[in-house]
Amino acid sequence: MSEQDHRVRGVDHVAFPTFDPAATVRFYRDVLGFPVVHSICAAGWGPENHPDFIHFFFDIGNGDRIAFFYYFGTPPEVGGPAGEKGDVHARFGADVPEYFVRSRHLAIHVDSEEDLLEYRRRLDASSWPVEMQIRHETIESIYTHDPNGYMFEITRALRPVLPQEDVDAELTVDALLDVVAEPEPTFGKLLARKAELIASRVPV
Amino acid sequence: MTTLYVLDVPENVAVATVAEEDPAVTVGHRGDYFEITADGPIVIDRRATGCRHAVWYSCVAGVARDGRITQHDKNALRVDPV
Incomplete structure (x- = not known):
């Protein structure tokens, strides 16, 4: 057991690139109802030909945030050729197993079945319907992929951790x-x- | 001797209960773990436990070095003496 005091307070933000800010805003703000809470509009600077960019944030509850970078004048190919699998940031060949492709993902917590089903309803009415709803005996989750291909999970605990x-x-x-x-x-x-x-x- | 440890949480109770139905198997406790022991094999029928796969395939906390899992599939969990 760690003897050090535990001072951190959850996720400040987790950040991903997007090449489709319109669909990203539709998904997070308009479909899911996550408020836009912060943005940075920055002219590119630095030695690496950094493009001008918009960094925008959505509240995912608890004051935690998911954020995106949109880089002007930057095509998806900046990250390499399109993958057969994966998302706009992690691009994989067709031979990469699904368990590995899906291993890195974001899961957002809800407190109740009612809340989980409410997000299911919102997603199912959108262009990004729920792809799987799975009850793993101690948790229940819904999954879809966001407009950038990022795997997106909302989960609830069926009992407290003991x-x-x-x-x-x-x-x-x-x-x-x-x-x-x-x-x-x-x-x-x-x-x-x-x-x-x-x-x-x-x-x- | 074979020794199998299973964490005592609600989903795992049936694993210990089914194991104990074999008179050759003893189920005790070590702290919050079920300590399941036998001179010979320990065999637990998956369907009798009612466990579905997420719990079933993650119910084993430890197997002492004098035993080895020889089957862990949709039918049964079997630990044999080495």
Whole structure:
């Protein structure tokens, strides 16, 4: 367990590029109802031929924000050739497995089933309908892709996280660090190491 | 001897309950973990637990080095002595 005090207060902002600000504003502001809360209009500067840009922010609840950069005069090809999979920032070939393509995503929290279904209703009435609604036994989520191809999830917890789950997570991470420090880490080796940590650290 | 640890959270209770139906298997507690032990194999029928895949495939917290998972699929979880 970390002995250091925990001072941070959530996400200030997470930022992504967009080449389609009109659709991005429609999706986040008009479809989802996320207020526009901040923007920066900046002339390009610096040594790297930085284009002029607009940086605009949407409130995602809790005072946290999702932000986008729109660069004037900059085509999507600035990020390389279009990918068969992925989004405007992460471009992947057709052979890259879906689990990897989907691994990096943003999940926004709601408190209730009513709230989850309200966002489902808003998305389903838009050009970006919900692609999946999945109940993973302890959480329930809806998923779609935003106009930039970014995977977008809204999720709710079906029960609170219990204290023993935090303890278990610490043992998992410690076991993981031990296993990845050795050659050829496997899931079986992790479970064996975690069993040792449970036996040695958890009182009977 | 085989030892299987399962975290004691509501979704996992059925895993321990089904394991205990085998008279050769003992289910105790170590802190907030079920400590499931047997001299021979531990076999847990997935359908009997009622677990769906997200919980079923993440219910194992640890397997002591004298045992090894030899089956973990939609039918059963089986831990055999090494």
